[in-house]
Amino acid sequence: MIEVDGLCKEYPATRKGEAKRAVDGVSFRCEPGKVYALLGPNGAGKTSTLRMIATTLAPTAGTLRVCGHGLDAPQRIRASIGFLTGNTAPYGRLTAREVIAYFARLFEVAEIELPARIEALARRLQMTEFLDRRCDKLSMGQKQKVGIARTIVHEPAVLILDEPTAGLDVLAARAIIELIRACRAEGKTVLFSTHVMTEAAKLADRVGVMLDGKLVVEGTPAELLASTGTPDLEEAFLAIVAARERAVGAAASR
Numbered sequence: 348m349i350e351v352d353g354l355c356k357e358y359p360a361t362r363k364g365e366a367k368r369a370v371d372g373v374s375f376r377c378e379p380g381k382v383y384a385l386l387g388p389n390g391a392g393k394t395s396t397l398r399m400i401a402t403t404l405a406p407t408a409g410t411l412r413v414c415g416h417g418l419d420a421p422q423r424i425r426a427s428i429g430f431l432t433g434n435t436a437p438y439g440r441l442t443a444r445e446v447i448a449y450f451a452r453l454f455e456v457a458e459i460e461l462p463a464r465i466e467a468l469a470r471r472l473q474m475t476e477f478l479d480r481r482c483d484k485l486s487m488g489q490k491q492k493v494g495i496a497r498t499i500v501h502e503p504a505v506l507i508l509d510e511p512t513a514g515l516d517v518l519a520a521r522a523i524i525e526l527i528r529a530c531r532a533e534g535k536t537v538l539f540s541t542h543v544m545t546e547a548a549k550l551a552d553r554v555g556v557m558l559d560g561k562l563v564v565e566g567t568p569a570e571l572l573a574s575t576g577t578p579d580l581e582e583a584f585l586a587i588v589a590a591r592e593r594a595v596g597a598a599a600s601r
């Protein structure tokens with residue numbers, strides 16, 4: 348469902364800093380009915396990678412395909428995915444219901460289907476009590492649920508979620524985790540980024556670890572534990588980071 352091959356993104360130099368290669372030759376694939384987690388610290392290149400796959404950011408090099416569509420057909424990719432990123436808060440003057448309906452119409456969901464679909468999403472994400480409240484009156488967790496609802500209202504085959512539980516309380520985060528599990532059970536492909544290791548351990552069929560723009564390790568959670576000799580994914584991640592730092596330091600000293 349998602350195939351990424353040699354993806355690169357370079358940002359040009361500005362007055363504030365030098366040119367930067369944010370994503371450097373990343374390759375991986377996500378299969379139907381599976382959850383793939385991109386792990387990494389802030390600045391590792393996760394968000395840039397997801398934005399390129401979602402066609403909101405043009406790659407400098409490399410290729411990708413989503414649901415069989417390449418970069419020469421960005422509109423078809425966009426029609427096939429639901430994309431949630433942290434910098435797209437819902438419009439404050441609309442109610443949660445109005446925001447969801449607006450995005451449903453953008454994706455050409457039939458008007459006759461809208462009321463039932465919105466009500467079903469509200470029940471699924473526990474949004475009924477604030478569905479008709481203006482978004483500027485909602486909490487961060489409630490706004491994130493609106494964002495998730497608008498992301499899946501057209502029932503896409505692929506979900507791309509950029510740190511979907513960031514800043515949420517336990518209950519709101521749990522609702523989103525359960526949604527990801529349900530989407531996997533429905534045969535959807537889910538690609539999400541996170542720096543919360545427990546989420547990846549609970550959800551991911553495969554994990555990719557990004558550091559300094561590169562995908563340095565990839566495998567199932569069990570494979571990462573076995574290769575690092577650690578008891579959990581957080582310890583495995585720290586071991587991978589430490590090994591990477593040692594390799595970079597050794598290369599610099601030559």
